[in-house]
Amino acid sequence: MRLLAELRVERTGFEVNVEFEVRSGSTLAIMGPSGAGKSTIVNAIAGTQKIAGGRIELDGAILADGRRHLAPHLRGVGLLGQESHLFPHLDAARNIAFGAHASGAGKAAALATAREWLARLGLEELAGQRPAALSGGQRQRIALARALAARPRLLLIDEPFASLDVEAAMDMRALVREELERTATSAIVISHSATDALALADDLLVLERGQVIQRGTVEQVFAAPANRFVRAVVATLPARHPRSIQEGQP
Secondary structure (H helix, E strand, O other): OOEEEEEEEEEOOEEEEEEEEEOOOOEEEEEOOOOOOHHHHHHHHHOOOOOOEEEEEEOOEEEEEOOOEOOHHHOOEEEEEOOOOOOOOOOHHHHHHHHHHHOOOOHHHHHHHHHHHHHHOOOHHHOOOOHHHOOHHHHHHHHHHHHHHOOOOEEEEEOOOOOOOHHHHHHHHHHHHHHHHHHOOEEEEEOOOHHHHHOOOOEEEEEEOOEEEEEEEHHHHHHOOOOHHHHHHOOOOOOOOHHHHHOOOO
16 A cells, blocks of 8 residues: 655645655654644545645556546545444444445445454443443444454544543554554545554654654654644653553553
């Protein structure tokens, strides 16, 4: 998988104009203050926002340019957001099965995939429960399973930990990282929290008013912020890289 994005989107008062790449099997974090254009980028890649210029290319296929706009359901792009957006009338197993079915699996195969995910996440006892009966952390785990059951070429992760308590957020970060690595799924992470975003990411892009201020690996940007603005964006990082904390390293 390789995503190449060179996109321009008109916003009120400024223009989002960025260029970046997501390498196969890697995770890119995009950080910046509210209104910097992070969600605009996610929406453009997902297909819910048309671009004014440039192009978005995934595995050599054009998703969007100044003239073409591929429908969201044809892009092979998944989403894990702050809200789980599970179907309230479906139980946990059928919510996950929906993701597998969307990628072409038949009904029986989709339900088998759902059972495999529930077993892997240790949530078998919740198979018949509807979202209203689940905790926030459980709903997000089911949402992650549904997103990955669809076998997306790229997963967009848009602040999925913001509504969770500290312990649930830490567990969810570790689970997301583990499953991205296990499934070799490439991802883009959007977050206001350096701890959340950088616990998952290999590379980092810092955005201000639609412009890229600094890009590099997580380690490069953290070790050498380009200016005061970037330093403020990454200032919430702990003394150790968040991933080492999750893995129990000293």
